[in-house]
Amino acid sequence: MVPNRKCAGIGCKLREHIRCSDMPAADVTRLENTMVVRTVTRTEKIFSQGADATGLYCLRSGHALLWHADIFNHKTAFRVVGPGEMMGYRSLFGEDAHAATAQALTACDVCYYPKKVVLQLVDEFPGFARRFFRTLARDRGPRDALLLRGQHIPVRTRLINLLLLMNTDEMCPDDGECVLKLPMLRRDIAALLAARPESIARAIKELGQDGIAIFSGRTVTIPNLDALTVETNSEQLPLKGAVTV
Amino acid sequence: MVPNRKCAGIGCKLREHIRCSDMPAADVTRLENTMVVRTVTRTEKIFSQGADATGLYCLRSGHALLWHADIFNHKTAFRVVGPGEMMGYRSLFGEDAHAATAQALTACDVCYYPKKVVLQLVDEFPGFARRFFRTLARDRGPRDALLLRGQHIPVRTRLINLLLLMNTDEMCPDDGECVLKLPMLRRDIAALLAARPESIARAIKELGQDGIAIFSGRTVTIPNLDALTVETNSEQLPLKGAVTV
DNA sequence: CGTACCGTTGAGGTGAGTCAAAGTAAGTGG
């Protein structure tokens, strides 16, 4: 782990939460002062399954993967965390130990806010709390996995879903082809889709032959984005919309 | 739907939430006065996927099933709601339409609290809010399904997991055999385990032949509870602990 | 120029889905 350093200004979704609450400048500063930014390298763990949840994490840059290991160390990933996204809030508010490990897929700048300060602010400012309620209620954490797995959806379709999920930014010109860089290994894709790396390789080959998505290392070229969406819609999507109870 | 009637006293988990907050009697009365109890019959819907979330629901008695339907009307259940349990809170706090349908498995008494009052109380009483944070963060909603599905777990094991999940009450003497009454159809079990009714039937037959769990209609006799737990532990349980990020 | 690790390809096995049909329980009306 690289030496910590203070960092002025709050990044991530948290800034948005603050804007929506009527938090005075003094309290924002209080939060800023306790924030710690640390830089982690690829494959390094940000927090580990089983460890106490001592605070809230936020990615300033880079990508991380959340996965859970069973007693046989069989890993099941269920969320890709991108720049600006928070993580660790479920165990924070659930008052549980971390039930998943966060591992850096690429080099990351990670913000950390101590539990005590976050909970205090949540208690004091209803507007701030309400934003967290929304985040928690809409959290796709385990839902990402649900969306992507499910036996009756073929691996090919699950892979397409993942591509569409990773394509949030506007790296796609409206008509032309679309180039996407996946921040993870085949092994990680497999863990996310609840499949084996071999099955992923076969699905990738198939998509390439059909001219739907051409993989070259971690770079994916998608000639026609519509062709992807068409295919997911024609398949059975068991949890297409958000599954909010 | 049977005519509504007022009902004194707040049941369910909500009472516990109130006890943990420092809510004055006047506010508790405010909540009680807006509460509505209605009785629903088997198969009746308590709320429907796509409808606006107008309040919080709570089962005073009976069992209900939460399921989500895709565009092909393929139903995937993900939670069994028992007496005292709340439902509908995710869409309430997520400010989304209901993304699932709640359907009564047996006759139910359902409490309903209007959104406005609940949100007001959450804003006013941090202790009350904190309990909801915990509930949301620990919510197994979609997680139940995750626990039970996953291709690499055979249907037989998923079924055992469900039995253990339904066996919360102490209907088991310490040594003797344990009798359990499932509140649902085979079809519902299938939806919960992301399997087909035929596969459930086969798994049930197998468990009976092995003398691990004898099904007779909706009544399940488990000669030795340990035999069940042993089997789940020896299998790969991808999400054994709670998956809280 | 090895040593790892990652990625791909092939052969073989299998759990569970699908389809179809028979058996059983539950609910209805005379």
Added chain:
DNA sequence: CCACTTACTTTGACTCACCTCAACGGTACG
């Protein structure tokens, strides 16, 4: 209370997507 309808449950035969195991090619790094 019984005949009838309807819905649920079980069984069997077949098929297939994916897993497993094993081997080989590629690339990074010492």
